[in-house]
Amino acid sequence: MELYEPDMAAVPVTTVLSALGDDARLAIVRELHRDGERCCGTFDLGLAKATRSHHLKVLREAGITHTRIEGTSRFVSLRRDEIERRYPGLLDAVLGVKQGTAH
Amino acid sequence: MELYEPDMAAVPVTTVLSALGDDARLAIVRELHRDGERCCGTFDLGLAKATRSHHLKVLREAGITHTRIEGTSRFVSLRRDEIERRYPGLLDAVLGVKQGTAH
DNA sequence: ACTCATGTTCGACAAACTTCGAACATCCTC
DNA sequence: GAGGATGTTCGAAGTTTGTCGAACATGAGT
Numbered sequence: 001m002e003l004y005e006p007d008m009a010a011v012p013v014t015t016v017l018s019a020l021g022d023d024a025r026l027a028i029v030r031e032l033h034r035d036g037e038r039c040c041g042t043f044d045l046g047l048a049k050a051t052r053s054h055h056l057k058v059l060r061e062a063g064i065t066h067t068r069i070e071g072t073s074r075f076v077s078l079r080r081d082e083i084e085r086r087y088p089g090l091l092d093a094v095l096g097v098k099q100g101t102a103h
Numbered sequence: 104m105e106l107y108e109p110d111m112a113a114v115p116v117t118t119v120l121s122a123l124g125d126d127a128r129l130a131i132v133r134e135l136h137r138d139g140e141r142c143c144g145t146f147d148l149g150l151a152k153a154t155r156s157h158h159l160k161v162l163r164e165a166g167i168t169h170t171r172i173e174g175t176s177r178f179v180s181l182r183r184d185e186i187e188r189r190y191p192g193l194l195d196a197v198l199g200v201k202q203g204t205a206h
Numbered sequence: 207a208c209t210c211a212t213g214t215t216c217g218a219c220a221a222a223c224t225t226c227g228a229a230c231a232t233c234c235t236c
Numbered sequence: 237g238a239g240g241a242t243g244t245t246c247g248a249a250g251t252t253t254g255t256c257g258a259a260c261a262t263g264a265g266t
Contacts (some may be wrong), residue, residue: 012126013129013197013200014123014124014125014126014129015124016124017120017121017123017124017129017197018120018121018124018125019124020117020120020124021117021118021119021120021121021122021123021124022117022121023115023117026116026117026120086200087196087197087200088192088195088196088199089191089192089193089195089196090192090193090196090197092191092192093190093191093192093193093196094116094120094190094193096191097116097189097190
């Protein structure tokens with residue numbers, strides 16, 4: 001079984017931005033950025049697993065993540081290079097921010 | 104009369120990304136990026152003026168645009184410096200992309 | 207083969223978003 | 237002040253999104 005992972009260049013910018021514009025999904029991206037590859041079940045978002053699965057699908061179909069299947073587990077990682085090639089500086093700009101930093 | 108324009112640092116990242124993750128609003132941002140200050144009515148988005156007003160409000164409340172009132176007109180501009188200070192490289196990353204460029 | 211663990215998909219629901227026309231507010235000009 | 241121009245606000249309608257439990261699919265291990 002193969003998972004659909006589009007070419008970044010084929011994904012509209014607005015799709016990428018919408019995908020990142022959600023607290024749960026951005027939290028996932030932050031963890032991937034910090035830890036590298038992560039198994040699906042290790043994201044503790046306080047959400048049902050169906051919901052987590054949904055968010056991971058949104059990220060994957062936006063071209064942001066790669067999913068490697070191994071047994072019954074799926075290992076998710078950021079497609080850093082491809083993102084950086086198409087949107088240079090985007091990840092740094094988005095992730096390099098401490099939330100709620102008023103000043 | 105004064106318009107509400109929040110401090111960028113007080114706006115969640117996801118709010119900014121959601122604001123940019125819409126075709127109509129990103130089109131507005133592109134035009135502002137290209138032309139500088141623009142009068143509200145000069146955006147031809149193929150949308151009713153009520154809808155245009157809504158999108159401009161979303162951008163303004165996300166801290167992305169500044170609105171200057173002059174008579175019955177409102178002149179909108181990008182808050183470039185503030186965006187750049189809080190999200191270095193974000194605007195360039197988002198706007199420096201030709202849409203649909205499949206390679 | 208049965209069971210357990212890991213995820214996905216389906217159907218449903220509520221909340222949020224986009225869109226519009228109509229009504230309103232405000233300012234400018236005659 | 238009447239009329240026109242520029243925008244905003246107010247419902248309302250339709251769509252999309254986020255969320256969940258239940259059912260399903262798949263692989264590992266006993």
